[in-house]
Amino acid sequence: MEEPGHPFHRELVRRTGHRVVPVPVDDRGARTDLPAALAAVVVTPAHQYPGGATLHPERRRALVEWARATGGLVIEDDYDGEFRYDRQPVGAVQGMAPESVAYLGSVSKTLAPALRLGWMVLPAALVGPVAEEKLFADTHTASLAQLALADLLTSHAYDRHVRAARLRYRRRRDELTARLRTEAPRVRVTGIAAGLHALLLLPEPDPDEGTVLDIAAGRGLALQPLGDHWHAPDDAGHRRPQGFVIGYSTPAEHAWSATLDALVATLHAAGA
């Protein structure tokens, strides 16, 4: 699993009894010099979480080659591919190797995470076993919600909603980056070409995440530190980059500008 990556997913895999091996990430996405002994690799190729890189075409090819050579499974988590701001949505790795890739998406970013609706595109050999596991895990997903989603899809209301939401979120993203550029210019903003979050990297060596969290709490603002996303302390004892994952879609419309003010004021007060 990607390092840094989604802490909840890492724990989820660990709880199934699997050993989790960190796969380092850089500005081309997940590194693909993978050990052959892995059973599966979980990646976010369209928009690495939380760093925001798009998986480089050479790495896509390397992933597929690794899967074909070892029989390993690529689990492609496409959690926010609908929100791409710089170009057309990025193609899925699944299309390059349908028999080696399990492609996962959901409506959590487009509609609401509360719905718990999603989809999987699986290698043919996995459809039966996964359906059976799901049956014995939760019987089935709520039928009424599925029917409502089917109606949204077939009436094209879903597409219209995503297009309108994309414009709204893009506006928020632009406001966030413009404010940071002028009011917290030492903060580096990455990962903003897609999705609903930005990664804000703090200047070195100060302030650290703890200092910023304390100031934010005093202003009634909760922030998610990058520190939550690492598997373990750096082997060599190096200090990890310090930063925050900012989900700019989260505040309600009426609360957005006050939340943005509080964030910018927090970073400014912390000397960032």
Ligand SMILES: Cc1ncc(COP(=O)(O)O)c(C=O)c1O
């Ligand atoms: C990396 C990543 N994958 C997947 C998801 C979506 O998870 P779910 O569909 O279970 O709500 C998220 C949501 O925040 C995410 O950040």
